Amino acid sequence: GAVVSQHPSWVICKSGTSVKIECRSLDFQATTMFWYRQFPKQSLMLMATSNEGSKATYEQGVEKDKFLINHASLTLSTLTVTSAHPEDSSFYICSAHPSSVADTQYFGPGTRLTVL
């Protein structure tokens, strides 16, 4: 149980295009999902907290108009990188917080984004 999927696992796009990444909790409901970004040799950095049915909460320094987050259901959150540029190339990973269980985040396998 407690499986989180992420799609796609990797994507290469041209500069200026938008890329959507999906995060799904497969066997549980998640009121809250989190989006992280990781640059090489660095820690997972929280970008935003996604709450089902409401606007995401972004961490300081993360542009909300660039990283659009939609949490349309209790099992799906999406991150759209709009007008991607090479500096947005990174590893993006989501986690899901089960609605009924505190102290727990289950992670997806991540998405490697490369912007040319």
Add this chain to the structure above:
Amino acid sequence: ILNVEQSPQSLHVQEGDSTNFTCSFPSSNFYALHWYRWETAKSPEALFVMTLNGDEKKKGRISATLNTKEGYSYLYIKGSQPEDSATYLCAPSTDSWGKFQFGAGTQVVVTP
């Protein structure tokens, strides 16, 4: 933002040897400390959630201790096996539904 440090950044262990590494975090506003194990191309896997000072948890050959007063946790691997090769992440949280602040991880490579 919490300052979370893990050391060492990486270590190489001979199969059968035991090893340990550290996670340091601010002791103020502490709620819980989370340990994850992250193998390449897989999802990070939750190992332990620790909340009480002096807590010690064990899962097979892996165990962890917690000192909330001084702000550190040790993770131990006894009799390392190649399948223990992974990056081990720690993350303190400030409340039960709150955000995690991850350290950069300790990469463990176990060689046969």
